[in-house]
Amino acid sequence: MTPSPAATDRPDTGALRPRPAVRWSAARRSLADRPALTLAGILVLLLAATDAVSPGFVTPHQLSTTLLYAAPLGALAAGQTLAMLTGGIDLSVSATATAAAYLIAGLGAQGTPRALAVALALGLVVGMTNGIGIGIFRVQPLIMTLGMAGVLGGALTLASLTFTNGVPVVPDAVHELGSGTVLGYLPLNTLVWAPLAVVLLVGLARSGLGRAIYAVGDNPLACRLAGVRVWQVLLVTYVLGGVLSAIAGILLVGYTNAADLNLATPYLLQSVAAVVIGGTSILGGSGGYAGTILGALILTVLDSLLTILNVSQAGKQMLYGAIVLGLAWIYARTALVE
Amino acid sequence: MRRHLTPAMNLLEVRGVSKRYGAVVALRSASLTVAPAEVHALLGANGAGKSTLVKILTGVIRPDAGTIEMGGRPVHLTSPASAPGAGLAAVFQDPSLVPDLTVRQNLRLTGADSAAVRRWLAAMDLRVDEDDLVGDLPLPLLRMLDLARALAREPRLLILDEITAALPADLVERVFLVIRQWREHGRSVLFISHRLVEVRTICDRATVLRDGADVGTLTLAERTEQHIVALMLGPMATSDDAPCPVGPDTGPQPEAAAPDRASAASEARLLLEARGLAMSGALRGVSFSLRAGEILGIAALEGQGQDALFDCLAGNRRADAGEIRVAGRVLAPRSPYDAIRAGVVLVPADRAHALLPQRSARENIALPLYNRATRWGLIDLRGEGTRAGAAIARLAIDTRAQRQVRRMSGGNQQKVVVARWVAAGFRVVLCFDPTRGIDVGTKRQIHRLLRDLAGAGAAVLLFTSELPEIALVCDRVLALYEGRIVHELPAQAADEATLLRLVHGLVREEPVG
Numbered sequence: 069m070t071p072s073p074a075a076t077d078r079p080d081t082g083a084l085r086p087r088p089a090v091r092w093s094a095a096r097r098s099l100a101d102r103p104a105l106t107l108a109g110i111l112v113l114l115l116a117a118t119d120a121v122s123p124g125f126v127t128p129h130q131l132s133t134t135l136l137y138a139a140p141l142g143a144l145a146a147g148q149t150l151a152m153l154t155g156g157i158d159l160s161v162s163a164t165a166t167a168a169a170y171l172i173a174g175l176g177a178q179g180t181p182r183a184l185a186v187a188l189a190l191g192l193v194v195g196m197t198n199g200i201g202i203g204i205f206r207v208q209p210l211i212m213t214l215g216m217a218g219v220l221g222g223a224l225t226l227a228s229l230t231f232t233n234g235v236p237v238v239p240d241a242v243h244e245l246g247s248g249t250v251l252g253y254l255p256l257n258t259l260v261w262a263p264l265a266v267v268l269l270v271g272l273a274r275s276g277l278g279r280a281i282y283a284v285g286d287n288p289l290a291c292r293l294a295g296v297r298v299w300q301v302l303l304v305t306y307v308l309g310g311v312l313s314a315i316a317g318i319l320l321v322g323y324t325n326a327a328d329l330n331l332a333t334p335y336l337l338q339s340v341a342a343v344v345i346g347g348t349s350i351l352g353g354s355g356g357y358a359g360t361i362l363g364a365l366i367l368t369v370l371d372s373l374l375t376i377l378n379v380s381q382a383g384k385q386m387l388y389g390a391i392v393l394g395l396a397w398i399y400a401r402t403a404l405v406e
Numbered sequence: 407m408r409r410h411l412t413p414a415m416n417l418l419e420v421r422g423v424s425k426r427y428g429a430v431v432a433l434r435s436a437s438l439t440v441a442p443a444e445v446h447a448l449l450g451a452n453g454a455g456k457s458t459l460v461k462i463l464t465g466v467i468r469p470d471a472g473t474i475e476m477g478g479r480p481v482h483l484t485s486p487a488s489a490p491g492a493g494l495a496a497v498f499q500d501p502s503l504v505p506d507l508t509v510r511q512n513l514r515l516t517g518a519d520s521a522a523v524r525r526w527l528a529a530m531d532l533r534v535d536e537d538d539l540v541g542d543l544p545l546p547l548l549r550m551l552d553l554a555r556a557l558a559r560e561p562r563l564l565i566l567d568e569i570t571a572a573l574p575a576d577l578v579e580r581v582f583l584v585i586r587q588w589r590e591h592g593r594s595v596l597f598i599s600h601r602l603v604e605v606r607t608i609c610d611r612a613t614v615l616r617d618g619a620d621v622g623t624l625t626l627a628e629r630t631e632q633h634i635v636a637l638m639l640g641p642m643a644t645s646d647d648a649p650c651p652v653g654p655d656t657g658p659q660p661e662a663a664a665p666d667r668a669s670a671a672s673e674a675r676l677l678l679e680a681r682g683l684a685m686s687g688a689l690r691g692v693s694f695s696l697r698a699g700e701i702l703g704i705a706a707l708e709g710q711g712q713d714a715l716f717d718c719l720a721g722n723r724r725a726d727a728g729e730i731r732v733a734g735r736v737l738a739p740r741s742p743y744d745a746i747r748a749g750v751v752l753v754p755a756d757r758a759h760a761l762l763p764q765r766s767a768r769e770n771i772a773l774p775l776y777n778r779a780t781r782w783g784l785i786d787l788r789g790e791g792t793r794a795g796a797a798i799a800r801l802a803i804d805t806r807a808q809r810q811v812r813r814m815s816g817g818n819q820q821k822v823v824v825a826r827w828v829a830a831g832f833r834v835v836l837c838f839d840p841t842r843g844i845d846v847g848t849k850r851q852i853h854r855l856l857r858d859l860a861g862a863g864a865a866v867l868l869f870t871s872e873l874p875e876i877a878l879v880c881d882r883v884l885a886l887y888e889g890r891i892v893h894e895l896p897a898q899a900a901d902e903a904t905l906l907r908l909v910h911g912l913v914r915e916e917p918v919g
Contacts, residue, residue: 275784276776283773286762293722293754294826295746295777304779353764 103347103355107362114366118373125372132253138368139257140165140246140323142361143316144335145342146268147195147309149360152343153272154305155285155352156202156209161313161339163220164194165332168317170224173236173327180239188314194220195310196303203302224329238325246322257319264315268357281305285352334385341388342367344395416475417442417594418463418563423472424618425458430807432458434618435472440563445585445595447605447626450615451638451845453804453815456598459615460567463596464496465489476562493562497569499843501552505541512540513555522558523551529587530554530580544709546573553581557588564588565596570604571843571871574707575906582608600845601872602631616640639847674698676734677865678750678834680719683728688714690889691728696834696865701856703880703897704869705905711889712869713755716838719867720752721745733833743777749833753823753840760823763812767803768794770811770822774830797825802851817848824855834865842871853879873905887911 119125144161151158168187175183194216201212248256272278280301283291291298316335321327346363348355367388374384418440425433433455440446450456461467463474465483474481481492489495503512513520513536520536527534532550540548549569556564566585570578585595585608597609605612606626613623614637622637678696683689688711696702706712717723719730721739730737732748739745742752751774754760762770771794775781798805801821807813811822820840827835837856841849856879860866868880876883880897885908893908 270784274787275782277782279769279772279785280776280782282765283762283769283776286764287758290760290762291773293720293742293752293760294773295741295743296773297741297743297777300779304782349764353762 103359104362107346107359107366111362111366111369114369114373118369118376121373122376125376128253130372132249132255134365134368134372135258136247136249136255136323137371138364139255139261140316140320140332141335141338141342141368142261142364143264143312143319144332145339145346145360145364146264146357147312147316148339148343149268149346149348149355149357150281150305150312151209151213151309152340152348152350153281153285153352153355154302155288156302156305157213157340158198158306158309158313159210159213159336160194160198160216160220161309161316162332162334162336163217163224164191164310164313165317165320165335166327166329167194167220167224168314169321169327169331170227170236172242172318172321173238174227176237176239176242180241183239184242184318187318188311191310191312191314191317192307193310194313195307198310199303199306202306203299221329228329236327238321238327242318242322243325244322246319247325257322260315260319264312265357265361272356277301277304282353285349286354334381337385337388337392338364338367341392344392344399350396350399415442416440417444417477418596419473419475419478420459420463421473421475423459423462423469423474425455425462425467425469427813430813431618433462433469436615436618436620438613438620439623440594440596441611442594443589443592444611445589445597445609447609447612448596448598448615449602449605449612449634449638451817451847453617453817454615454638454845455618456615457567457816458618460496460565460596460598463489463494463565490559490561494565495556495559495561495563496565496567497549497553497556499549499568499571501545501548503540503548503552506539508537508539509534509543509551510536516555518555519558522560523554526554526557526584527551530584532580546577546708549573550577550580553584557584561593563594563596565598567598568600568843570599570601578604600843602634605634606631614638635846638845674700674863677732678719678867679729679731680715681729681731683715683718683725683730685711685714685718685723685725688889689718689725689728692886692889692891693728694884694891694894696867698833698863698865699860700882701860701866701868701880703876703883703900704867704886705873705876705883705900705909706869706886707909708871710886710909712838712886714889715886716752716754716836716867716869719745719750719836721750722752746774746777746830746832749831751827751830751832751835753820753827753835753837755838755842757816757819757823760826761811761819764810767798767805767808767811767814767822767825771797771826771829774826793829794825797829800828801825801855817844820844820852821848824852828855828859832864834867835859837866837868839869839871841875873902873909876900876905877902885909 115126144165147161148158168190171187171190172183175186198212198216201207202209245256245260250256272281280291280296283296284298284301288298317332320332324331342363343360344350345366346355346359346361348359371384374387416439418438420436420438422435422437423433424435436455436459438448438459448456448459458467462469462483465486465488468484474483476492476494483489483492504515507515510520513523530550532547534547534551553569569581573581588595597605599605609626611623611625612634614621614634616638621640624634674697676695677698681693683692692711692715694702704712704715714723718725721742721744724740732750735748737745737748737750739748762773768791772790775790801824803821803825804814804818811819814822824840841852844852856866856868870876877897877900883895883897883900883905884891885893885905887909888911892911
């Protein structure tokens, strides 16, 4: 920063008292210090803007729909948050979600509990494989999860050929869970998302595992020297990510009521965008799930706004990509300045 | 002799420079002038703002306010690349060379005039094979190479930031030789070092920083070390162990190890035994034992196997042969986790290897508590707060910047690393040069803490690159040379001259010439 006249002209108010800073850096600092407040402000602004473009958007019904849309993304971005807090990334979240959705539809005829159990088990196995690769064999997270996404995608394409022999049916209970509401407006899938969110928020802030996740993302070598077994932390992180992705897939297929090969594909970029908008560092070690929740809500409202404005899916993709790049640039600059 | 210079003739003129990180003021208002043909020292305790000022002068960070002039012209340093254009070149404690490239490739990378670099290396009587990989060369040599590279740029002001830290004495002499030549050619040097003896040897004037502001510039020939230390520490110098106004680098050692402690320790139980530890190329059969309540010093020049010794005791690397016993039980650690469980903990040489820079002091201190899946449940926040708080109080850690330890000063960061083990508990602490790059006040606190810990029944293994520290803190000392222990002696006998001979591998008594 160049010395600002505004900062130098004012009388020194005291030895250790911070001086009034340049406005731009103050804005950036508030984004860094209180991301939740800033993000909540952005969310309110976006809601107001959408309401201005399409009067009557801010109604209980529309807000309920927003939550309904946001829940699968929120669950998917939860796994992404954990991976990114450790300094990694999980590019297999959408493939895992799609695979879980496929299993639900394909095994629905054999009973809902069985289908759910198999879908969750798939998430567990995928996550564990990722975790073993990354934690024990030290494969780069980007490569490990990209490869995993490729394997899952191919397996699904093969499986889809056999599923067409039967009749893929999403069980009614899953459909209800993914699209129904209670008490008029409260989406059922929010009732799945909310407890997950509480567990994650409390877990990250108040549990030993949460501390270890932040610590590994901040400095893995320091963790090793302090006796933290980094591989265990990474393994558990990616297992949680796999299970959360499977849950997201279940919510998603419940909403669409049909599985297709690209069901969760658009959500991959969105999951990264939600985490980055939420202020979690791409380099790991700082941020949290509260920001991600707000990031997911912001993206959902933004998506509605863009739909109202007749922006195509391709246009949305470009915008989300640009948001991720822009925020990455801002964070990199902030890190540089510090 | 340089007092006749008027301010208008100053080479470097820094006025009222300040820098703030969030709510933490790193530099309040610092001014500094360096005259032509002057070696000027920048002094200050840890956290006084030296590093910040150096970073500003080298374009690494930009100041919030203040001006910098070189030869009467204002300079705006926007990045490290803009410093040479302004006539500034710096050499840091950690050489800025790419380890995977050869020396020649490194020089080409930075556009250095390799003929000039060669000339400077020759002037320092150093031979470097330019086809060697930088990663294969020892650290002291790399620092000299970095110095030659900076000199080859012919800067008007050379900034040397802790260049002599952990540098063997003969290389320090060569650095001084070059500095003197440099001065004779009318060039200036800004010299930053914690070693007051060196500062007095080589510098003309010194500017002292305290709490982010300059508190005085003095002509060194006119002032005693006590004066300088008092100025560096401010009022706190008198309140904190008053009878010792002199840094451990310098003069009398009023708190030298009490003679009866060693004999008391000989009856205490063995906490750490090493038998024939070997590691390819680095350790060739090291054996020693360490008792409860004892501080055992390791004296060695750079690269004599001390890194390998500490790493294998701490479980960070595995020894090829040999045995470690902790309180009588064999320890064959596969990772630091195993060593820590057995009660052997490490304070590593580099704070960057020990700290979580973005996390709070409290989280940094509590880190070893969450090392097992069985401890991943909900944290007892009150218990953790009490433990961390007690450790913070015991080490007198300045908690103003505790929300992120990267904003803390170097000395305070080092205290956080030690506090971690004080809070977690241990039997044997391995301290690798814990006072490197730390101011005299913090140094004394760390010395006292080590003795307190030993007094409470812990065993301490201490490697230090500052030989006078050994007589000051240790009970016994081992001299390590080329991966072997060449001599053992009680600390009372470990005066600097004796130790210097031993660390150079000269075991037998020789007439001091």
